Amino acid sequence: MPDIKIPNLNMNSDKYLFKKKLSLSRKSKRKLIKESFFMFAFSFLIIYLNYLIPDKKLIFDNFFTNFQELFTLILEIITYVYEISFVIFITVSLIFSLILILGAFSRLFKIVKRKSKKINLK
Secondary structure: OOOOOOOOOOOOHHEEEEEEEHHOOOHHHHHHHHHHHHHHHHHHHHHHHHHHOOOHEEEEEEEEHHHHHHHHHHHHHHHHHHHHHHHHHHHHHHHHHHHHHHHHHHHHHHOOOOOOOOOOOO
């Protein structure tokens, strides 16, 4: 009976391991205003950087044409891979069949070259 371990119900479960480490207090108004100011500043910086980029319409048009060309190139790559896989399959199957033919000839040659002239087919 002393080998039985009874679980201790007073221990906290492992899934609530980090629950006590979370800060449940609210942020102060000063901190919220400070964070919102930084968010506004960062968003205006990103908008300004986008404003500095010249010929946005041309870039978007080129993007869509490049995307179409990329798609056609991917299709060509797939067809090339298909052809390459056929070539690899043909060469591997030829090598495998040559090995099988050589093995069959060597076995027939061993049967013919035996010292006893009697061939037992069982």
